[in-house]
Amino acid sequence: MMLNWKNLDTLASYEELKKVEPVNVAEAMSGENGAERVKNYSIPMMDGLTYNYAAKAVDDKVLAALAKLAGEAQLIEKYESLYNGAVINTGENRLVLHQLTRGQLGDDVVAEGVNKREFYVAQQQKIADFANKVHAGEITNAAGEKFTTVVQIGIGGSDLGPRAMYLALENWAKVNNKFKMEAKFISNVDPDDAAAVLNSIDVAHSIFILVSKSGTTLETLTNESFVKDALAKAGLDASKHMIAVTSETSPLAKSDDYLAAFFMDDYIGGRYSSTSAVGGAVLSLAFGPDVFAEFLAGAAEIDKAAKNKDLLKNPEMLDALIGVYERNVLGYPSTAVLPYSQALSRFPAHLQQLDMESNGKSVNRFGEPVDYVTGPVIFGEPGTNGQHSFYQLLHQGTDIVPLQFIGFKNNQIGTDVVIQDSTSQQKLCANVAAQIVAFACGKEDENRNKNFEGGRPSSIIIGEQLTPKTLGALLAHFENKVMFQGFVWNVNSFDQEGVQLGKVLAKRVLAHETDGALKVYSDLLNI
Numbered sequence: 151m152m153l154n155w156k157n158l159d160t161l162a163s164y165e166e167l168k169k170v171e172p173v174n175v176a177e178a179m180s181g182e183n184g185a186e187r188v189k190n191y192s193i194p195m196m197d198g199l200t201y202n203y204a205a206k207a208v209d210d211k212v213l214a215a216l217a218k219l220a221g222e223a224q225l226i227e228k229y230e231s232l233y234n235g236a237v238i239n240t241g242e243n244r245l246v247l248h249q250l251t252r253g254q255l256g257d258d259v260v261a262e263g264v265n266k267r268e269f270y271v272a273q274q275q276k277i278a279d280f281a282n283k284v285h286a287g288e289i290t291n292a293a294g295e296k297f298t299t300v301v302q303i304g305i306g307g308s309d310l311g312p313r314a315m316y317l318a319l320e321n322w323a324k325v326n327n328k329f330k331m332e333a334k335f336i337s338n339v340d341p342d343d344a345a346a347v348l349n350s351i352d353v354a355h356s357i358f359i360l361v362s363k364s365g366t367t368l369e370t371l372t373n374e375s376f377v378k379d380a381l382a383k384a385g386l387d388a389s390k391h392m393i394a395v396t397s398e399t400s401p402l403a404k405s406d407d408y409l410a411a412f413f414m415d416d417y418i419g420g421r422y423s424s425t426s427a428v429g430g431a432v433l434s435l436a437f438g439p440d441v442f443a444e445f446l447a448g449a450a451e452i453d454k455a456a457k458n459k460d461l462l463k464n465p466e467m468l469d470a471l472i473g474v475y476e477r478n479v480l481g482y483p484s485t486a487v488l489p490y491s492q493a494l495s496r497f498p499a500h501l502q503q504l505d506m507e508s509n510g511k512s513v514n515r516f517g518e519p520v521d522y523v524t525g526p527v528i529f530g531e532p533g534t535n536g537q538h539s540f541y542q543l544l545h546q547g548t549d550i551v552p553l554q555f556i557g558f559k560n561n562q563i564g565t566d567v568v569i570q571d572s573t574s575q576q577k578l579c580a581n582v583a584a585q586i587v588a589f590a591c592g593k594e595d596e597n598r599n600k601n602f603e604g605g606r607p608s609s610i611i612i613g614e615q616l617t618p619k620t621l622g623a624l625l626a627h628f629e630n631k632v633m634f635q636g637f638v639w640n641v642n643s644f645d646q647e648g649v650q651l652g653k654v655l656a657k658r659v660l661a662h663e664t665d666g667a668l669k670v671y672s673d674l675l676n677i
C-alpha cells in the first residue's frame with residue numbers, strides 16, 4: 151500500500167476533528183454519567199493491565215473523529231511498514247527495529263545480509279550465557295571470586311531506560327528470589343557521580359558495563375577512564391572487570407579492553423534500546439536472563455496489540471491520538487506521567503527522553519518546517535509525592551496539563567501496615583482515584599482561592615502488580631504511543647539532531663577556542 155506521509159494540517163480528518171464539539175470533562179465525569187463512563191471507557195491491555203480513558207475529554211463524536219484521523223494518517227499501515235523493515239528514520243536513512251528485539255511482528259527483516267531478528271536473539275543468548283556464568287562463579291575476578299555488583303556506565307538512552315527498568319524491578323526481584331547482583335549506574339560527567347558510585351561499591355567484586363551505541367559519547371568515555379583509574383589504583387586489571395555494549399560500527403566494537411562485548415545496531419535508537427543489549431546486559435546480570443525474557447514478553451504482547459486497526463481496541467494508538475487532540479486541538483502545551491508506584495520513580499525521566507527526543511521537532515520527516523505544534527513537554531513524579539510538589543499548578547494553575555496516571559492494586563514487597571483502618575497500598579490507590587475525580591470534577595467554592603475549576607483530563611493504566619511482564623508492557627505502550635504520534639505529526643521520531651550543537655560548543659570551550667558570550671561564560675566558570 152502506498153503510504154501518504156502528509157503533514158497533519160493537510161488531512162481532512164484533522165479539519166473535521168477541530169470542528170467537533172469539545173467535551174466538558176467536569177460534566178461528563180459527574181454523577182451517574184461519570185460512573186458509567188469509568189466502567190465503559192476502558193480497554194484491556196494484557197496480564198490484567200487496563201487503559202482507562204474515562205476522564206479524558208472525549209465522547210463518541212471525538213472518538214469517531216480520532217478514528218478517522220488514524221485511518222487517513224495510515225497509522226497502522228505505517229507501523230506495519232516500520233516493523234517490516236522500511237527506512238522510517240529518514241534523518242539517518244535507517245530502519246527502525248526496536249520492536250524486533252522482543253518479537254517478530256511481520257516479515258523477516260534482513261539488513262546488510264543479516265536477519266535482524268536472529269541477530270538480536272543471538273545477542274540475548276550471548277548475554278544470557280555470560281550472565282549465567284557470572285552467577286555460577288564460572289566467570290570471576292582475577293582472584294577467582296564471584297562478582298557481586300554490576301555498574302552500568304552510559305548516558306541518555308544508555309542510562310535512563312535501563313536505570314528506570316532496574317529500579318522498577320529491584321524489589322520485585324528481591325521478594326521473588328530473582329535478585330542476583332546489585333546494579334549501580336554512572337552517567338553524568340560530573341566527577342561526583344562516578345566517585346560516589348565507586349565509593350559505594352567493592353570494585354574488586356564489581357563488573358562494569360560500558361554502554362555507548364556510538365562509542366563516542368564524551369561523558370561515557372570520560373567515565374570509563376575514571377573507572378579504569380579506580381581499578382588501576384586498586385591494583386586490578388580493568389580488562390577483567392569490564393564488558394562493552396555498543397553498535398557493531400562503533401570504535402568500541404573492535405577493542406580488546408573488555409571481558410566480553412554485546413552488540414546492538416544502528417537500527418535501535420538509544421531511547422528505544424531498553425529491550426536491546428543496552429538494557430539486556432544489566433538486567434540479565436542483576437535479575438537473571440529469565441526475568442529479562444519476561445520483560446521482553448510483556449513488550450512483545452503490547453507491540454502485537456498495537457497492530458489493531460480498531461482504535462477502541464488499541465490503547466497505544468488511542469493514547470497517542472488523544473494526546474494529539476489535547477496538543478493540537480485543545481492547545482495544551484505539556485503533559486505529565488504520574489506513576490503511583492515508587493518503583494517507577496525514574497520512569498517519567500525515561501519518558502522525557504523517549505517522548506521529547508523523538509517528537510520535539512519543528513520540521514517534518516522531509517526536513518520541511520511544519521505549521522503546527524508537535525511534541526509536548528513531558529514531566530512527572532511518582533504519586534503520592536507529586537501531590538506534595540506540583541499538583542497545586544495542576545489543579546488551580548492557568549494552564550491545563552493533561553495527565554497520565556499509572557496505578558497498581560498490589561505493591562511488590564508485600565509488607566504493609568493498617569493505620570486508621572486502611573493499608574498503605576489502599577491509601578496510595580485511594581489517592582490516585584481521588585486525584586482523577588478531583589482533576590476532572592473540581593469543587594465549587596465562593597472563595598475563589600478555594601475553587602477548583604475541574605475539567606482537567608486524565609487517563610490511568612491500572613494493573614495488578616508491577617512485574618517484569620507488566621513493566622515491559624508499560625514500556626512498549628509509551629514507545630508505541632510516541633511512534634504513532636510521530637506518524638500523525640509527520641516528523642521523524644528516530645533521529646536527534648537537536649542534541650548536537652551543545653556538544654560542538656562544549657568541545658570549543660574545552661579547546662579554549664571561544665569568543666563573545668561563550669568566552670565570558672567560560673571565564674566565569676573557570677574553564
Ligand SMILES: O=P(O)(O)OC[C@H]1O[C@H](O)[C@H](O)[C@@H](O)[C@@H]1O
Pocket residue numbers: 305306307308361362363364365366367370419420421507646649
Ligand atoms: O549510547 P550513546 O551513543 O553513547 O549515546 C547516548 C545518548 O547521547 C545522544 O546525545 C542522544 O541524545 C541519545 O539519544 C543517546 O542515547
